[in-house]
Amino acid sequence: MEKKRSNADAEQFLKSVLDTLPMRVFWKDTDSNFVGANNLFLNDLKVASLAELIGKNDYHFTLNKKESEAFQRDDREVMESGVAKLGIEEPQSIKGEATRWLRTNKMPLTDKHGKVIGLVGTYEDITEQVNYRKEIELQALIDPLTKLANRRKLQQKIDLFTGECAGLLFIDLDYFKSVNDSLGHFIGDLLLTLVAARLKKIALDKGGLVARLGGDEFSIFVPLENHPQYQMKMAKLAGAVIDELLQPFEVDSHVLNIGASIGITMMTGKDAEYTKAFREADMAMYVAKEKGRGNFQFYNETMRLETERKHLVQQHLHLAIEAGEFSLVFQPQVNTQGDVIGAEALLRWHNAELGMVAPDEFIPLAEETGLIHKLGKWVFESSMETLVRFQEANNIHPDFKLAINVSSKQFRNLNIVSEVEHAIVSRGLSPNNVQIEITESLLIDNKDIAVRSMLKLQSLGVSIAIDDFGTGYSSLAYIANLPIDKLKIDRSFITDLHLKSTNRKLVDTLVNMSKSLHLEVIAEGVENKQERDVLIDLGCSQFQGYLFSRPVPADKLIKDFLA
Structure with missing residues (x-):
């Protein structure tokens, strides 16, 4: 018990x-x-x-x-x-x-x-x-500003995709930077939330995931059925996004207009991988930007090859100046009597691995990477060294001008005027023998900065010419009050001038209006006597082109034209 x-x-x-x-x-x-x-x-x-x-x-x-x-x-x-x-x-x-x-x-x-x-x-x-942990994990997948999915969530969605087919839109807003720069980040952030709302509305009935990748970049991931129309569906979606974002936004009493450039890539459940998909859509988006913004492009293999080429060129470009791979050639400019009254300095690049690289390929890369300032300074210094040699020749025209191309990015360099002045004066040269060539786009994109620099250069005695006139957005009326000395009529208006009445009328108008504005005119791309004769009849008295000479090294120009 x-x-x-x-x-x-x-x-x-x-x-x-x-x-x-x-x-x-x-x-x-x-x-x-x-x-x-x-x-x-x-x-x-x-x-x-x-x-x-x-x-x-x-x-x-x-x-x-x-x-x-x-x-x-x-x-x-x-x-x-x-x-x-x-x-x-x-x-x-x-x-x-x-x-x-x-x-x-x-x-x-x-x-x-x-x-x-x-x-x-x-x-x-x-x-x-x-x-609490789930809330933290959820917040880690959400963009805090727009409340859309973020890059990490998009990556999870793509990497886990096992369906038949899907498409990814990479959306980059056009002209958003100007909103941020002019109105501030507060307005910019409000605009981004409105963009997010519109994208979400468009993608909702498609079963798509809308994500903000950061800055002004968005993405839409859409699972699809694998049938012949899947690309058309993505094209329609991209078109709808572009149309929707072109509609004005009302933000805090401001009416704002932006747009979008879109890259698209397709994938299946077997090859869906975020890094690959993002890289492809990103490539396609940049092609859309290059084609003028406000459009969409599908990724293709050519884009990959072009991107690889771009990176390869970019790597060599960084070392090209020190390696002595750049050189200058010069194309004579003549008057009606055949006298060489000037020459244009043209940049050439030969690389042991790449061979000859065209300026149209490496100049945009130099601008994109910021190397254009270093490269532009080398061009100007080398051109002035050559001008010294030209002036030592026995037969140089008293009004001879050496024309040097300057990009819009170079004009953003606040030291450009002092650098030009030093390159000229330090060699005992006269600024009257130097001409700076700019493009019309510089006057549109950076007018205020450009005009200030142009006025300072003119005050030194350097003349200013607009290159490729007629291919941009400016008109003679627009440039009438700008510090311009000469217009170069683009070769596209000169080719077969004797056969095209429309071009003849246009060139006639340009020449007469230029004279009324006291501007010199030179026609570039003159390749035969018929074109030259029509130009003379129209009152143009300066020419440049293969009819007279191809671009040649300085020694040959001196030997053939200045000795």
């Missing part, structure tokens, strides 16, 4: 201890049926007494069958292995309660012989921690 009382007292003492613990405690037999628990555990399961718990298992209290199966599976692992399983994080759904998350520890129970006779478990409710 005393022994029974002692056992009962021990059990009561143990129960009191378990009930005071700040954790849920339970124990089960080898069939995973409950055989005991403390009050916290009973309260959690909404069980009125221990009698209602004993003999039952997880299936009686957990609403979700998969959750119960997971609990039972854990029980078997612990009892079969005899090894504790700690820190198990699993959800549990019980009647009348929202799904909660538990962190459970399960340890095997053994008899005095070491035989497993059940298990004891404890758990704590970690629902708040899990929800």
Whole structure:
């Protein structure tokens, strides 16, 4: 009797201890049926007494069958292995309660012989921690400004895609930078949120994921069925995006107009990989930009080859000046009497690996990378060295001018005037023998900066010519008040001039209006006598082109024309 009382007292003492613990405690037999628990555990399961718990298992209290199966599976692992399983994080759904998350520890129970006779478990409710963690993880996938998916979420979506076919749009906003620069980042951010809303609306019925990649770059990922029309669907979507973003935006009393250039790549579930897809769509987007913005382009293999070529040229370009790979050739400019009254300095680049690289290929890269300033300075210094040699010749025309091309990016260099002056004066040359050639685009993109520099150069005595006139956006009326000395009529208007009446009328107008503005006119690209004769009839008295000479090294120009 005393022994029974002692056992009962021990059990009561143990129960009191378990009930005071700040954790849920339970124990089960080898069939995973409950055989005991403390009050916290009973309260959690909404069980009125221990009698209602004993003999039952997880299936009686957990609403979700998969959750119960997971609990039972854990029980078997612990009892079969005899090894504790700690820190198990699993959800549990019980009647009348929202799904909660538990962190459970399960340890095997053994008899005095070491035989497993059940298990004891404890758990704590970690629902708040899990929800907080999920919120943090969710925030890590969301762009905080627009509330769209971010780059990381897009990457997950693409890398996990296993469907038949999908398309990716890479959207870069046109003219957004000017909004930020002129109105500030606050207005720019408001505009981005409106752009996001429009993109989301367009993509909603396509089942697409809209993401902001950063800055003014967005993306739309669209799963598709693999059939012959899938590219057309992406083209329609891209067209809809462009049309929608061309519509004015009202932002804080401002009416703003932007646009978009879009690159598109297609993929299947077998080859869907974010890095590859992003690279391809990015290439296609840049091609769209180069074609004039406001359009879309599909990625193709040619773009990859061109991009690889671009990177290769760019690598060699950085070393080309120090390696002495650049040289200058000079194309004579003549008057109606055939006198050489000037020459245009033209840059050439020969690389041992690449061969001859055309200026149309490497000049844009030099501008893009900022090397144009260093390269432009080399061109000017080398041109002045050559001008010294020209002036030492016996037969140089008194009004001879050496024309040097200067890009719009060079004109943004605030030191350009002082650099030009130093290159001329340090060699004892006269600025009157130097002519700077600029393009019409410079007058459109950087008018204020350009005009200030042009006026300073003119004050030194350097003359200013507009190259390729007629191919840009400016008109004679526009340039009437600009510091210009000469117009170069683009070769596209000169070719077959004697056969094209429209070109003849246009050139006639340009020559007469230039004279009324007291501007000199020179025609470039003159290749035959018929073109020259028509130009003379129209009153043009200066010419440049293959009829007179191809671009030649300085030694040959001196020998053939100035000696």
